[in-house]
Structure formats: C-alpha cells, structure tokens
Amino acid sequence: MSASGGVRGGPSVRPRSLAVLLILVAGATGVIASTQTWLTVTIEDGARDLLPVSGAAALPVLAPLSLTALALGAALAIAGTVLRYIFGVLTVVIAATLGVVTGVVALTAPVASVVSAVTEATGIAGVEAVGDLVTAIATTPWPLITLAACAVLLGAGVLILATAHRWPGAGRKYRTTAEVVPDGAATRRTEAIDSWDELSRGQDPTV
Numbered sequence: 001m002s003a004s005g006g007v008r009g010g011p012s013v014r015p016r017s018l019a020v021l022l023i024l025v026a027g028a029t030g031v032i033a034s035t036q037t038w039l040t041v042t043i044e045d046g047a048r049d050l051l052p053v054s055g056a057a058a059l060p061v062l063a064p065l066s067l068t069a070l071a072l073g074a075a076l077a078i079a080g081t082v083l084r085y086i087f088g089v090l091t092v093v094i095a096a097t098l099g100v101v102t103g104v105v106a107l108t109a110p111v112a113s114v115v116s117a118v119t120e121a122t123g124i125a126g127v128e129a130v131g132d133l134v135t136a137i138a139t140t141p142w143p144l145i146t147l148a149a150c151a152v153l154l155g156a157g158v159l160i161l162a163t164a165h166r167w168p169g170a171g172r173k174y175r176t177t178a179e180v181v182p183d184g185a186a187t188r189r190t191e192a193i194d195s196w197d198e199l200s201r202g203q204d205p206t207v
Helices: 002-034 062-076 081-108 115-122 127-133 142-166 170-174 183-200
Strands: 037-044 048-054 134-139
Touching (some): 002 062, 002 081, 002 142, 037 115, 037 142, 062 081, 062 142, 081 142, 115 127, 127 134
Antiparallel strands (some): 037 048, 037 134
C-alpha cells in the first residue's frame, strides 16, 4: 500500500522539489559568477596593461536578478497555486533576460561591457574613448557557465508552469492532530474529556 502511495505521490511531489532545486542552483551560480572574472581587457596607455573585469562590472543586473531567483526558489516551496504560476512566469522572464544579456557578453564581448571597469582604472569615460584605449577583450569560461545557469533557470520556470497544478497543498503538513484524526477517534477523545470533567465534580459518569 505504501508503494502505491509513493507512486501516486511521486509525480506531484518531485516536480516541485526539482524546480526549487534548479532555481536555487541557478541563482547561486549567478551570484558566484558576478564575483568572478568574465573578461580580460588589454589597454594601450603607454604600456600593454591587462585589466580583469568581473561579472558584476560586465553585467550589473546579474547579481540582483540572481538574488531575486534565489528568493523565488525559497518562496516557491510554500507557495499556493496562484503564486506558483506567478513565480513560474517571473522565473522564465528572469532567465530569458539574463540569458540574452549574458549571451551578448559571452559571444561578442562588446566594449560597453568593460567601460565601467576601464573608467575606474584609467579615469577615461565614454564608450568611444574606452574603445580607442582597448586593443583586445578576452573572455573567461564564466559567461558561458552563467549562460548554462540561465538555461537551467528557464527549464525550472517551464517545469513550474507545466506541473504547478498537480503539486500538493503546502498547508496539509501543518494541520493539527485534531484535524487529521478519524471522526471516531475524535468522538472517543471528546467523551473521555467529558467523563474526566464529571469525575472532577464528584459525579459518576457511568450512571
């Protein structure tokens, strides 16, 4: 009987657990990636200097959106049906947004993604001025790792939207004992309490 119960419960429980896990992994990867070197810039300013550019500098939205994904994953574990679909849509939107901007950096390494870092290092501002100063931009594996995390996050969002209606309610596990005991057991317990009250008043409950 327990085996059949496990089979019945499996399809509804596993998608939620999997979606939460995927979102948390993808969000954590994005946060970690924001602190790592994404690009290495070669600058001609009298000498050939190499300047590392972090994910947060190359893609300022990376850390905030990754933290938002982590919050969604944590809240998804206890969300009701309507919120599940809202969180699913938000997850897809975040994944698509991060995927597009990350793909641009990973595949083209535009000068715009290194402007803030170069300006901080040299004091030269503006895309055109920085472009004249920069002779080469090399990418590290981190943009591609982040792009893979975006794909995982997108898959989690699609999984939520496809299966959220089958997830069990979160409130069931928090119901009190009195709410889940059979009717007969509840009746017997009530009778026992009444008998005790009568005994405490000096009455014989068997009469």
